[in-house]
Amino acid sequence: MAVRFFARYREATGRERLELELPDGGTVEAAWAAVVGRHPELARYRPFTLFAIGNDYVDPDQTLRPGDELCVFPPVSGGGG
């Protein structure tokens, strides 16, 4: 599976994507733990982090499927200046 980083997280990790090998039945939370293993600098952001697959937000306990692309977002901040 793949993880995509956006905004602050992309800059903090210096990358847009990370390929991960997770055991079958792994959850979003398990993927996050694997991400933090590679990029400990993200650990402190966990309470603020949003997860999405496709065009929808997903819960941390959701089970990932092979081929899923997990997006990890910092808090959104669109709108006016």
Added chain:
Amino acid sequence: METGDLYRIVEEPLSPDAVAGSVGNPAAGGIVIFSGVVRNEKDGRPVKYLEYEAHAPMAEAKLREIGAEVRRRWPSVKAVAILHRIGRLEIGESSVLIAVSAAHRREAFEACHYAIDTLKQTVPVWKKEHFEDGEVWVGLQGG
């Protein structure tokens, strides 16, 4: 998505005239347009410019969801347009434009207000403020 609706993430400057035109409808009695613009300061600190980034496909899907919810809550709404610009924006430029046409003004105002408040909570867009002496991603303190 209803005819006349428009939900886009764009890199080009936004035009209020164009979005007003896109929601025009003969059965509409009012069009409300909200334009969010780049302010020249943040908590008294001068801002040089802003940068916006989006997960564009998901952001457009979330904009469509907002439009669908607007139509569910305010059935007299005739058309909805929501556009968010990304990339570098200068002071005074518009980062988001929302236009709602409705049979009556109250629904148009309420729907437009709902749309911008919801956008700020749900749409995957991120803003970075550039100052004279640094830059900050908005949304987390102390980052």
